[in-house]
Each structure stands twice: as structure tokens, then as C-alpha cells.
Amino acid sequence: MAHFLERLMAAQDGWARPFGEFNHRWLSALFRPIRPLKDLLNGTWLGHPVHAALSDAPIGILTVVVVLDVLGYPAAADVALVLGILSMIAAAVAGVADYTDTDGRARARATLHATLMVVSLVAFIVSLAIRADGPADRSVPVVLVIVGYVVLLAGGFVGGDLVFRFGNMVDRHAWRTGGAKWLPLEVPGDDVPEGSPTKAKLGANTLVLIRSGDTIHALHDQCAHAGGPLSGGTVIDGCIECPWHGSRFRLADGRLRRGPALYDQPSYEVRRGEHGWEARRAGA
Ligand code: FES
Numbered sequence: 001m002a003h004f005l006e007r008l009m010a011a012q013d014g015w016a017r018p019f020g021e022f023n024h025r026w027l028s029a030l031f032r033p034i035r036p037l038k039d040l041l042n043g044t045w046l047g048h049p050v051h052a053a054l055s056d057a058p059i060g061i062l063t064v065v066v067v068l069d070v071l072g073y074p075a076a077a078d079v080a081l082v083l084g085i086l087s088m089i090a091a092a093v094a095g096v097a098d099y100t101d102t103d104g105r106a107r108a109r110a111t112l113h114a115t116l117m118v119v120s121l122v123a124f125i126v127s128l129a130i131r132a133d134g135p136a137d138r139s140v141p142v143v144l145v146i147v148g149y150v151v152l153l154a155g156g157f158v159g160g161d162l163v164f165r166f167g168n169m170v171d172r173h174a175w176r177t178g179g180a181k182w183l184p185l186e187v188p189g190d191d192v193p194e195g196s197p198t199k200a201k202l203g204a205n206t207l208v209l210i211r212s213g214d215t216i217h218a219l220h221d222q223c224a225h226a227g228g229p230l231s232g233g234t235v236i237d238g239c240i241e242c243p244w245h246g247s248r249f250r251l252a253d254g255r256l257r258r259g260p261a262l263y264d265q266p267s268y269e270v271r272r273g274e275h276g277w278e279a280r281r282a283g284a
Contacts, residue, residue, distance in 0.1 A: 009158060013108045020102075020111035027100040035246075035258065041097035042169075044259030049169045051094035058088035059156055062124070066149050069142045078131050081145065085124050092117060098169055101245040101260045103226065106166040113162055116155030123148030171263040172227050173220060176205075178266070178281025185270060185277040192216055197240060199231040202279050207268055210235055210251055217251035218268035218279055224249075225261035253282065 031038045043050040061084040068077035095114065102110045127144035135141070162168045186201040192211040199221060200207045206221040208231040219240065221231050228244030235241075239248040239257050247261035254267035267282045 005157075009109065009112060009161065012112045013105070016108040016111040016115070019115075020107040023111065023114075024100065024102075024107060027096065031097065031100055038097050038100070039259040041094045042101075042259040043094075043262055044256060047262055049094075049098060049262060051091060051098050052163075052169070054087070054091040054094055055156070055159070058084050058091055059152065061087055062145075062149055062152060065145055069138075069145055074131075074138060077145075078128070081124060081128050081131070085121065085128060088117070088121055088124070092121070098260070101226070102162075102168060103244070106162060106168050109158060109162045109166060110168065113155055113158040116151055116158060120148040120151035120155060123151065168226075169262065172222055172224050173263070173266050176220070176266055178268075180280060182271070182273060182278040182280050184273075184275070185279040187277045190276070195235055197231045197233060197235065200277070200279075202268065206231075207279065208233075208240065209270065210240065212251070216270045218270045219249060219251070219254050220266040220268075223247060223261065224256070224263040224265050225259075230265070 039045065041050055043053075061080055065077050065080045065084055068074075068080060092114075095117075099107075099110050099114055123144050127141040127148065130141040130144070131138070163170060183202055185207070187198070187209065188200070192198050192200075192209045194211050194213075196210070198209045198211075200209050200218070207218045208221045208229075210217045219230060221229055223230055223242040223244065225242065225245060225247050228242045228247075230240050230242055230249070232243040233240045234243070235251070236248065238252065239250050241248045241258075242261070245260050246258065247256065248258040249255065249261075249265040250257055252267075254265035256262070256264050268279045269282050270277065270279045272278075
């Protein structure tokens with residue numbers, strides 16, 4: 001079953017990839033001048049994806065609509081349907097912000113998720129429009145809600161896949177630990193140039209070092225958002241900006257200053273030891 005479902009979803013990549021590329025272009029242009037609003041929708045201020053929090057409401061409310069329709073409570077079903085549509089629109093607005101910063105296969109899967117959700121939303125809106133006319137026979141709007149609900153569940157499944165299989169909006173450092181012990185740090189050329197991001201190896205981890213006078217700031221090189229290389233980024237206002245989607249982390253402690261990332265970046269202490277450069281996780 002699992003393999004069948006994965007094949008079914010992957011089979012949609014043929015249309016989902018180009019459609020996703022197209023959406024990525026206009027959504028990026030739309031959000032570029034309004035980044036603070038996008039951060040708000042991503043959940044950078046909350047440290048949690050807003051879309052994930054909001055998406056529970058429509059699924060619960062629309063489940064109630066189906067139950068009320070089937071049991072024959074038309075007035076209550078209609079009120080719940082209005083609430084379900086409104087909560088679905090709210091979840092979609094937040095989801096669009098996350099969708100803008102997907103890449104590769106995750107973007108194709110997110111496109112499939114978004115398309116299914118739009119199809120189900122249209123079914124719910126049409127059903128509501130028919131109900132508003134007060135028809136004696138409610139079979140068409142009820143069937144529309146049931147069809148929309150099935151599509152909604154399929155869209156929810158694909159959305160879950162996007163998170164659990166592709167790690168979309170998941171903290172890339174969730175399992176990263178660090179001891180208090182100082183470990184050897186391999187710095188290319190044994191020097192850290194002023195203001196320029198420099199890659200360095202700390203065991204299996206890659207760090208990015210930025211010298212600021214006598215201070216050397218060190219963060220993990222892999223961006224907490226989607227794994228972009230911070231060593232390829234730009235230093236701006238005491239932060240490093242990720243080259244992939246523009247998240248900014250404070251050099252001094254890895255604190256997140258701008259999304260779409262939701263989590264702080266692991267930071268490290270660096271010193272010149274007896275045998276060369278050494279580093280350890282800050283606060284370990
Ligand atoms: S990978 Fe997305 S902002 Fe860094």
C-alpha cells in the first residue's frame with residue numbers, strides 16, 4: 001500500500017513540477033516586497049509553522065459538516081460549512097508562504113498538495129452556493145461536500161508526506177547534539193579572513209566561521225530551514241543570510257532574525273588551543 005501511494009503521488013510530478021515552477025516565480029515576486037508579512041505567515045515569530053497549526057481546524061470542522069449532512073441537520077451543516085471554508089482559506093494563506101520556499105521534489109509534492117486542497121475548497125464553495133438557494137433536494141450539495149471531503153483527506157495525506165518524507169519546515173538540527181568538550185577544528189589555510197564566511201570541519205559537522213576583529217563567530221553551516229549552505233551566504237547587520245531563501249541568523253548566537261526558517265541555528269565557541277583551532281557547541 002505504502003509503495004502504491006508513493007508511486008501514485010510521484011506519477012503526478014510530470015505536471016506538478018512545471019506548475020510548481022510557475023507558481024514559485026509569481027509567489028516569490030509577490031512576497032519579495034512584503035517579507036515581514038511572509039515571516040508572520042511562516043511562523044518565524046512563533047517558532048512553529050502557522051500553516052500546520054491552522055490546518056487542523058478545517059479538517060475537523062468539515063468532518064462535522066459531513067456527519068451533520070448525513071444525519072440530516074441541514075441548518076447546522078450549513079453553518080459549519082461556512083466555518084470550514086473560512087478556516088480552510090486561513091490555512092491556505094499561511095500554506096502559500098511555506099510553499100514559496102520549497103525546492104525540487106518537495107515543491108512538486110507541495111504543488112500536488114495545494115492543488116488537491118484548491119479542488120476540495122472549490123467543491124465546498126459550490127456546495128455552499130447551492131445551499132444558499134435553499135433547494136428542496138439537498139442531495140447535490142451533500143454529495144459535493146462528501147467528494148470535497150475525500151479530496152481534502154487526500155490533500156492532507158500529501159501534506160503529511162511533504163513534512164515526514166521531505167522534511168519540509170522541519171528543524172534540520174533536531175537531532176544535533178554537542179558536548180562541552182573542545183574538539184579540533186580544521187580551518188583551511190589555518191586562517192579566518194575578516195568578514196568573509198569560511199567553512200571549517202568540526203568532526204562530522206561543517207561550520208561557517210566569520211571573523212569580526214578578534215572575535216570569531218561560528219554557526220553550523222547547514223541552514224535550519226532547508227539545509228542551505230550558510231558559508232555561501234552574505235554577512236548583513238551582524239547576521240548571516242542564507243543564500244537559498246534568505247533566512248538570517250545572528251552571528252553572535254545563531255538567533256533567528258528573519259524567516260522563512262522557524263528555528264535558531266546551532267552556534268559554537270571557537271578558540272586557539274595549544275595544537276591549533278578548537279570549537280565546541282555554545283551553551284553545551
Ligand atoms: S535553506 Fe531556506 S533559508 Fe536557508
